[in-house]
Amino acid sequence: MTEAATISYRPRERAEGIVIGAHRGRSSGGQGVFLDQVTYLRQPDPRRIDLRLTLRDPFENIYVRRFEQRLAIALYAIVDLSRSMSFEGTARKMELVAELCTSLSHSAHELGDAFGVIGCDSTVREDFLFPATRNRGVEPAIAQRFSNFIPERRSAAGLTQAAIYVAGKRKLVFLISDFRMPLPQIERILESLARHDIVPILVSDSAEDTELPSFGLIDVRDLESGAGKVVFMRPALRRRWEAEAAARRQALDFLFLRYGRPAFELKDKFDADALSRHLLEI
Amino acid sequence: MNYMVAQPGFLWLLLLTPLPFLVSALRQAPFPSLDGVPRDTASSLVSFIIKAAAALAIFAGVFALARPYRLAENVKLLATGAHVVILMDRSLSMDFTLGDDEVQGNQESKTDTATRLLMDFVNRSPHDQFGVVAFSSAPVFVLPISGHRDAVKAAITALRRPGIEGTNVGLGMQLALAMIGHDPEATSPVVLLVSDGEYGGAGFFQLELQDALRKTFQKEHAHLYWLFLRPHKGNEDVFSPPPKGAEDSPHTKPERHMDLFFKTLGVTYRVFWADSPHAIQDAVAEIDRLETRPVTYYEEIPRQDVTPFFYGLAAFASLLLVLAKFAETGFRRPSAFVREASAT
Numbered sequence: 001m002t003e004a005a006t007i008s009y010r011p012r013e014r015a016e017g018i019v020i021g022a023h024r025g026r027s028s029g030g031q032g033v034f035l036d037q038v039t040y041l042r043q044p045d046p047r048r049i050d051l052r053l054t055l056r057d058p059f060e061n062i063y064v065r066r067f068e069q070r071l072a073i074a075l076y077a078i079v080d081l082s083r084s085m086s087f088e089g090t091a092r093k094m095e096l097v098a099e100l101c102t103s104l105s106h107s108a109h110e111l112g113d114a115f116g117v118i119g120c121d122s123t124v125r126e127d128f129l130f131p132a133t134r135n136r137g138v139e140p141a142i143a144q145r146f147s148n149f150i151p152e153r154r155s156a157a158g159l160t161q162a163a164i165y166v167a168g169k170r171k172l173v174f175l176i177s178d179f180r181m182p183l184p185q186i187e188r189i190l191e192s193l194a195r196h197d198i199v200p201i202l203v204s205d206s207a208e209d210t211e212l213p214s215f216g217l218i219d220v221r222d223l224e225s226g227a228g229k230v231v232f233m234r235p236a237l238r239r240r241w242e243a244e245a246a247a248r249r250q251a252l253d254f255l256f257l258r259y260g261r262p263a264f265e266l267k268d269k270f271d272a273d274a275l276s277r278h279l280l281e282i
Numbered sequence: 283m284n285y286m287v288a289q290p291g292f293l294w295l296l297l298l299t300p301l302p303f304l305v306s307a308l309r310q311a312p313f314p315s316l317d318g319v320p321r322d323t324a325s326s327l328v329s330f331i332i333k334a335a336a337a338l339a340i341f342a343g344v345f346a347l348a349r350p351y352r353l354a355e356n357v358k359l360l361a362t363g364a365h366v367v368i369l370m371d372r373s374l375s376m377d378f379t380l381g382d383d384e385v386q387g388n389q390e391s392k393t394d395t396a397t398r399l400l401m402d403f404v405n406r407s408p409h410d411q412f413g414v415v416a417f418s419s420a421p422v423f424v425l426p427i428s429g430h431r432d433a434v435k436a437a438i439t440a441l442r443r444p445g446i447e448g449t450n451v452g453l454g455m456q457l458a459l460a461m462i463g464h465d466p467e468a469t470s471p472v473v474l475l476v477s478d479g480e481y482g483g484a485g486f487f488q489l490e491l492q493d494a495l496r497k498t499f500q501k502e503h504a505h506l507y508w509l510f511l512r513p514h515k516g517n518e519d520v521f522s523p524p525p526k527g528a529e530d531s532p533h534t535k536p537e538r539h540m541d542l543f544f545k546t547l548g549v550t551y552r553v554f555w556a557d558s559p560h561a562i563q564d565a566v567a568e569i570d571r572l573e574t575r576p577v578t579y580y581e582e583i584p585r586q587d588v589t590p591f592f593y594g595l596a597a598f599a600s601l602l603l604v605l606a607k608f609a610e611t612g613f614r615r616p617s618a619f620v621r622e623a624s625a626t
Binding site: 224 | 306309310312313314315316317318320322324328332606610611612613616
């Protein structure tokens with residue numbers, strides 16, 4: 001296995017908690033990056049009296065330096081493990097997801113953050129549950145769990161129950177799915193996770209919506225329901241297909257934006273830099 | 283329409299017919315969700331056509347294996363024309379030439395002339411139906427009234443056999459009328475007597491027979507035409523009364539008395555002289571003029587094997603399936619390169 005790529009990320013709001021880490025915290029303390037100076041009355045900490053400012057002040061107030069306390073956060077990857085994720089087009093979706101989770105755990109532990117994985121299909125899978133931990137030893141375990149996993153259940157209903165496992169303080173939650181479910185169901189999932197910083201990762205494939213064959217017969221099998229349908233592919237239908245896929249994508253983004261962030265499209269190949277840019281931009 | 287199969291055991295395989303509607307023969311392309319596939323009428327149509335073609339291929343193939351055939355049957359056909367019974371004289375005298383000589387070199391016997399003229403007649407009247415009766419001392423049933431040209435021509439050709447002593451026109455005519463009586467469709471019947479007259483005169487003019495013939499002719503409304511195989515310009519006119527003093531009886535002048543008798547039948551009656559170059563045209567024209575009512579007739583259609591039709595149907599359906607198979611495609615798959623790269 002190659003060394004996992006590092007992903008840079010930043011929570012949208014200041015972290016809370018007590019574990020010292022890399023992210024800007026909500027509380028100010030005695031260590032960290034200089035924040036501001038306040039009067040001694042506001043922060044009676046004689047160890048950090050700013051002598052220069054105190055002497056300069058004509059009103060003879062006493063000033064204390066404040067520092068921004070950097071804190072660690074917890075990251076969770078909530079992974080859709082339903083059958084539709086076993087799609088193989090330009091790439092294998094599960095491989096992309098495994099790569100992403102490995103990189104996330106690696107990056108989180110580099111920064112001293114905790115990382116956990118919650119795998120869901122029709123329920124939350126107890127055998128695919130890695131509670132957030134700062135322990136690096138869990139990284140090979142996660143990679144190994146992904147390597148021999150084959151999605152088999154026909155529903156992703158468990159995604160709505162995953163919120164129970166990420167309860168508590170605000171966390172950075174990567175919601176990794178192909179989002180091939182009705183929009184109301186996606187909205188329920190987002191609602192259940194609303195107190196967290198949700199990063200939707202839309203796992204897609206160009207074979208699904210843009211790199212379609214322009215002519216021929218396709219016997220499409222629904223990976224989840226197993227139902228089949230013969231499609232007589234032709235340029236006109238291909239245009240319609242692409243248009244519908246784009247419209248759905250737009251509707252999804254509209255929905256995701258209401259809950260914080262637009263989706264990052266994990267398409268065909270995992271690009272850690274692109275994900276970093278996406279996470280830092282917003 | 284009645285159809286039967288020769289090998290009904292294969293019909294159990296018909297249970298396979300709905301199979302294409304249950305399983306697909308196309309290569310399956312897994313896709314995350316059918317919700318992402320646009321609804322398309324043309325696709326549904328093509329899908330149905332493929333399934334139907336597959337079902338048809340199985341259905342027709344099984345039927346072809348069972349070797350279906352259509353039962354022999356009578357078909358009612360409608361045509362305009364007459365029912366003509368050819369009443370052919372097969373007496374010994376017919377084997378002589380028109381001049382009553384032995385046939386020498388490439389001379390034509392009366393039989394040859396008659397068959398030639400009859401062939402001509404059959405060829406010129408495409409919608410008429412023909413029956414054939416031959417007679418010498420006794421009548422011979424040759425061919426019932428039929429529209430089959432080939433059968434009629436074969437029957438006429440078969441008349442070209444050496445003749446037999448004796449000329450019994452009366453019995454032959456009775457058989458011809460019986461043939462007409464047996465055909466309920468013979469609404470405009472014609473008896474075409476082909477004869478060179480009665481040499482020697484067998485018992486034609488029995489009174490009972492005359493009465494019976496007269497009754498039957500009137501009952502059947504049959505018309506009588508006589509293709510008379512004698513030179514027109516003979517030494518004496520066979521139909522005119524004999525010179526004074528000579529005996530005027532059926533024994534001395536049988537043709538004259540036949541003619542007289544025919545005239546008393548009360549039906550249309552004409553004599554055509556066979557040596558006249560227009561004899562046949564005249565006869566055809568006459569018959570056409572008189573007999574143009576629509577006639578219905580039944581035709582026997584033999585049992586027919588329809589297996590090739592079902593094989594053709596199965597082949598056609600299979601061709602559609604092959605085309606579908608050629609048009610088959612799928613979504614892009616991970617290439618070997620990607621697979622290898624991700625494995626490392």
